[in-house]
Amino acid sequence: MPHFVPRHSRDEEDGMIPLPSVEFYTEYNSRYDIPVPAVRLSSELHQRHDTASDNTHRDFESDEDHGTSSAEPNTGSHDSQKSRLLFVDQDSLVTWSGPDDPSNPLNWSRPRKWISTLLVSCFTFISPVSSTMVAPALSTMANEFRIQSDIKQYLLMSIFLLAYALGPFIIAPLSEMYGRVVVLQSANMFYLVFNTACGFATSGNQMLAFRFLSGFGGSAPQAIGGGVLSDCWRKEERGAATAIYSLMPFIGPAVGPIAGGYLTNYLSWRWIFWVVSMADALVQLLALLFLRETYAPKILATRKRKLQELTGNHRLHTEYEKPDRTFGHVLRKNLIRPFRMLFTQPAIQALSLYRGYQYGLMYLVLASFPLVWEGVYSQGKAIASLNYISLGVGFVIGLQFCGRAVDIIYVRLQKRYDHPGRPEFRIPLMLPGGLLVPIGLFLYGWSAQYHTHWIVPNIGAAIFAIGLIISFQCAQTYVVDAYTRYAASATGAAAFVRTLAGFAFPLFAESLYRALGLGWGNSLLAFVSLALGIAAPLLLWYHGEWLRAKSPYCAG
Incomplete structure (x- = not known):
């Protein structure tokens, strides 16, 4: 299934105090049969969330066998339904939730x-x-x-x-x-x-x-x-x-x-x-x-579009997309x-x-x-x-x-x-x-x-x-x-x-x-x-x- 992966912020690289973490969990959407990312914020974080919503941290390793990337969130403690992310910039990457993601045809x-x-x-x-x-x-x-x-x-x-x-x-x-x-x-x-x-x-x-x-x-x-x-x-x-x-x-x-x-x-x-x-x-x-789709870029692109419709975040993207790529190109x-x-x-x-x-x-x-x-x-x-x-x-x-x-x-x-x-x-x-x-x-x-x-x-x-x-x-x-x-x-x-x-x-x-x-x-x-x-x-x-x-x- 697609997953949001947090990206390191410039502040962290410069040794500054990172933004506070937020509680990240999953809601099941029956219309599309996919998990929907949701965020539960404390009251003191609402203002920060308004200016940095839907930002992610990219931390993945290339999977050469399939030409895709597998990713694990950079989080603290979590259980089967909860994990913690940092909202730090304006990028949102949709990728596999991990090496065992069942939506990956290899799995x-x-x-x-x-x-x-x-x-x-x-x-x-x-x-x-x-x-x-x-x-x-x-x-x-x-x-x-x-x-x-x-x-x-x-x-x-x-x-x-x-x-x-x-x-x-x-x-x-x-x-x-x-x-x-x-x-x-x-x-x-x-x-x-x-x-x-x-x-x-x-x-x-x-x-x-x-x-x-x-x-x-x-x-x-x-x-x-x-x-x-x-x-x-x-x-x-x-x-x-x-x-x-x-x-x-x-x-x-x-x-x-x-x-x-x-x-x-x-x-x-x-x-x-x-x-x-x-x-x-x-x-x-x-x-x-x-017969179901097997091509990873197509699967992730389809899931990205569904998530965009559900979340309203049009900054979501997959690793296969480039902003300068036109259809003719x-x-x-x-x-x-x-x-x-x-x-x-x-x-x-x-x-x-x-x-x-x-x-x-x-x-x-x-x-x-x-x-x-x-x-x-x-x-x-x-x-x-x-x-x-x-x-x-x-x-x-x-x-x-x-x-x-x-x-x-x-x-x-x-x-x-x-x-x-x-x-x-x-x-x-x-x-x-x-x-x-x-x-x-x-x-x-x-x-x-x-x-x-x-x-x-x-x-x-x-x-x-x-x-x-x-x-x-x-x-x-x-x-x-x-x-x-x-x-x-x-x-x-x-x-x-x-x-x-x-x-x-x-x-x-x-x-x-x-x-x-x-x-x-x-x-x-x-x-x-x-x-x-x-x-x-x-x-x-x-x-x-x-x-x-x-x-x-x-x-x-």
């Missing part, structure tokens, strides 16, 4: 934290599902819309990701200005409308336009989700939550084509979009009921922050390149599945779509292993180095994950090239998926730990590169495999992945702390 109960995590993860699952559900239906849609170009046909799927790449640069900063929840839910409604409209498209151009707009709204969960997790979970706790959240952008594209294949085969490709919209509407309803600053972080932060650049390449590989492999299963193995659409299960199985196995391992390794490294924790403690698992990705690609490509038993390419795809989710999660937790307060902008910057690669890679899939074949085509991709999978972890392990020390955006 929420675990069930409440998990509700927020799971709802955001559901949003993060829904839109990637719609990004790839069309994969089995591309040829059907191309025939109906009379699309002759292979590139334009694949564009029906990947243009969704082009908007995914652009959306975070607006959505993530807006969440840091106006709060995570209102921006997330507004963007999701935007996605819901245009995803539904895709099912009513009558031409290829209409479909491209609706897919782009739905992708813009659908980018919100990936842009904001990392910030929600950093708001709720402490560093040593967030591994499991990040594991589930990080799984969604991968499990969604793996599950989507399975449903898409059956819906296209037995109903119509239009039902692909309508079914996803129905599921998204249900998640939206649950979020409206149960804040808007310009927040909209360019992700770009600035992307082009000035080497750690974000390294991880964005690595994650972007891997994310592009995932969509390229997804685009190659119809070539492999319907072409090489001559399977029908419905049966061929079941092979996407191999990717989903790999992602789940990787999640089960990495979810706990990343936190266990983090705690052990804390003890080994006698250090409270560094983002670099998330790095060690990236190396084995980076090795599994090319191994899976080699097996998938060459087994399909030589038409081995159908289980072998599926095993290769599963190994590829295991390495992908391990690497992705380690990189995600590193970014959230290193750029805690600006986690939404940092993840938005990384999402730009990642989803831009996801947009571009499928466009050259058919040309690549036509020129090199499935074996050498996947081998080329695997060699590049191997180089990046070794270079990125080593760079961050040995030089990450030095890079963070030079960054104005890092938590420490």
